[in-house]
Amino acid sequence: MKANINYYWRLVATGGCFLVFGIGALILSAVVFPIMQIISSPKKATRARWVISKVFGIFLWLMQTTGVMRLEVIGADKLRNCRNVLVLANHPTLIDVIALISLMPNASCVVKRALWRNPFMWGVVRAANYISNLEPEALVQDCAADIKTGQPLLIFPEGTRSVPGRALKFRRGAAYIALSSDVPILPVLIRCDPPTLTKGAKWYKIPNKQAHLLIEVKDVVNVSQLMALGDPPAIAARKLTLALEKYFSQELSTNGKSAP
């Protein structure tokens, strides 16, 4: 009975959170960012990112206060102060990207092109000057240019959310970017138990118990620690992608309590 009440409460709260997120994103897109666009200086993307980070932080607080999920972060300060790094994370759920951006007030992020036309998110991704994944060649160049500014760049190498129960499969774009920009990698392991808001899942398919999102920020690794250098680009990207897949799979197979 008690478990039942909890389930229906979380169902209602999850719906409420989606509603709040949609309204919030719409207000940012249609009101806040257009105003900032008019009054603000050349640093408007940086300010927009800061605003998004704070708003996402409030949203996470709401999700936790209403009991939709519980968030635990190991090594948050490594994210907050990072510069000149490529932040790579696995992507099991919709919530992880919100949590990561709330932890990184100045990060850039590679975002799927569809969000530029999303009725809620269009103004957010534009104002923040996030990088679209549309053209592969341009993507690698855009990302390398973005990293040169010193701000961290967040990429989900899977290119989309993970498929539950299937082995981790990384696309090679992140490896190309790491190889061409010559900055270290900051790996972030994300575990969501039980899985929720996975790829293709409807918002109302909530798990039977509260989801626990555990974010574990590892120490930076250099590309040279993961593989031997000197291969031509396409082959190096393949080797680095395999090495990263292996690293993430091995680290994720532990229970996450080994750190810090």
Place this chain on the structure above:
Amino acid sequence: MTDDEILGKLKSIFAETFEISPETVKMETHLFEDLDLDSIDAVDLAIKLQTMTGKRIKPEDFKSVRTVGDVVGVAQILLVA
């Protein structure tokens, strides 16, 4: 150049650029599913093909390429153009 000659050249390009063994490269082999190429590799491949034929490839001509045979077809068009 015959199709077989072009295929032979493609085999060596695949081996050098992507470390793909020549025996897996056949006319019907699917670039993205069988050889695990991605869109960045396709751009690489188009550049190699330009070097091989000495002609410029229009991006839209290469967008529809799916199999090794399609690549051979594009190369043939470039060579007669």
